[in-house]
Amino acid sequence: MDDNSFVCSECGGEISESDRICPHCGAVIEATQAEENMEVETAAMFYSDVDAEIAKERLEEAGIDCYLLGSSDGSMRPSLAFSQGIRLMVLKKDLEKAVEYLKGLNIIE
Ligand SMILES: [Zn+2]
Numbered sequence: 001m002d003d004n005s006f007v008c009s010e011c012g013g014e015i016s017e018s019d020r021i022c023p024h025c026g027a028v029i030e031a032t033q034a035e036e037n038m039e040v041e042t043a044a045m046f047y048s049d050v051d052a053e054i055a056k057e058r059l060e061e062a063g064i065d066c067y068l069l070g071s072s073d074g075s076m077r078p079s080l081a082f083s084q085g086i087r088l089m090v091l092k093k094d095l096e097k098a099v100e101y102l103k104g105l106n107i108i109e
Pocket residue numbers: 008009010011012013022023024025026027
């Protein structure tokens with residue numbers, strides 16, 4: 001259960017994702033690279049919860065991390081969610097792959 005490990009750029013010691021200071025050498029962990037990888041983009045827009053969930057499941061099956069934005073989680077009125085659509089968000093680095101994958105499945109055009 002340790003496949004999420006990161007290494008300190010100063011000493012090469014193993015650190016965890018949440019560490020802001022290296023437990024080995026005390027270096028402040030630069031978040032730039034992690035933040036870049038954490039940037040998200042809209043891969044697709046859906047107007048139905050069902051379609052959005054299917055797309056999300058397909059991407060997860062393909063090993064692409066994603067989440068839905070604007071789905072009916074109670075914070076948004078259905079009418080508003082409908083007019084704005086449900087956005088399928090993926091990490092920027094996975095965007096192209098995600099879009100191609102969804103196109104290949106005819107989930108998006
Ligand atoms: Zn270190």
